[in-house]
Amino acid sequence: MSEKTIFQKIIDREIPAPLVYEDELVAAFNDINPQAPTHVLIVPKKVIPRVGDAEAEDQATLGALLLAAGKIADKLGVKPRDKGFRLVINHGKDAGETVPHMHVHLLAGRDLAWPPG
């Protein structure tokens, strides 16, 4: 069996990290190197290496990630339109992916430039 990803170890409580949110399919915790005042990582409990590797059977998991994002944004007070948040999924080297366990970045709390870098 391949070695667990750092995110799998957090989900399995082998590495301590307070969970911001958890349900049957996903867990979320703060990024260790935040790029905004709010920077949460939303991670599927099933290890999908990156979004482009997801299969039809992962549809519920992919949906759960976005639904969780809305709930977390609400909980953290950034859901109102006069505030706001951004979701980012990096796939592969050119996008800056560093952890091969799919995750959604939820960024908020500052002006987020567009286009992104």
Ligand code: 5GP
């Ligand atoms: P990626 O670049 O793959 O889209 O994002 C990986 C993210 O995971 C980075 O923002 C990085 O700061 C974060 N990260 C890496 N190792 C850890 C860790 O051990 N704990 C937490 N909470 N975040 C991590």
